Amino acid sequence: MSRTSFDVIVVGLGAFGSATLYQLAKRGASVLGIDQFAPPHNKGSSHGNTRITRLAAGEGADYLPFIKRSHDIWQELEAQTGKRLYHRTGCSSQRPSATPSAAATPTRH
Numbered sequence: 001m002s003r004t005s006f007d008v009i010v011v012g013l014g015a016f017g018s019a020t021l022y023q024l025a026k027r028g029a030s031v032l033g034i035d036q037f038a039p040p041h042n043k044g045s046s047h048g049n050t051r052i053t054r055l056a057a058g059e060g061a062d063y064l065p066f067i068k069r070s071h072d073i074w075q076e077l078e079a080q081t082g083k084r085l086y087h088r089t090g091c092s093s094q095r096p097s098a099t100p101s102a103a104a105t106p107t108r109h
Contacts (some may be wrong), residue, residue, distance in 0.1 A: 006032045014044045019073075052089055089108075 010021045013035040021033045037043050053070060057063040074086035 003030070003032075006030045008032075009034065011035075013039065052091075 006028040008024050009032045010017050010024075011034050013033045016055065017033065017035070021031050024031045041047065053067060055064060055067055057067060071086070078085050
């Protein structure tokens with residue numbers, strides 16, 4: 001018998017939709033994820049083999065706890081799957097020091 005009722009239905013399973021679905025399921029919610037295309041596909045903005053995540057977020061220092069937590073979640077996923085998913089590498093970013101958000105963003109990461 002197929003299920004006809006869910007606590008939450010997430011439409012769109014890109015980076016945010018997939019993360020939302022995962023976190024809800026992890027917390028015990030009955031969830032259904034719907035996407036226009038079957039994964040993996042190259043039709044969305046989150047396709048391909050590489051991504052970048054950085055502690056120096058242009059959105060400002062308020063985002064830093066979210067970014068750090070996302071790194072923890074990657075480690076949790078690696079522990080659960082037994083696969084290396086996150087490869088930390090170096091990064092160099094430059095911008096004029098007069099940029100308004102420059103003062104609120106960490107310079108060492």
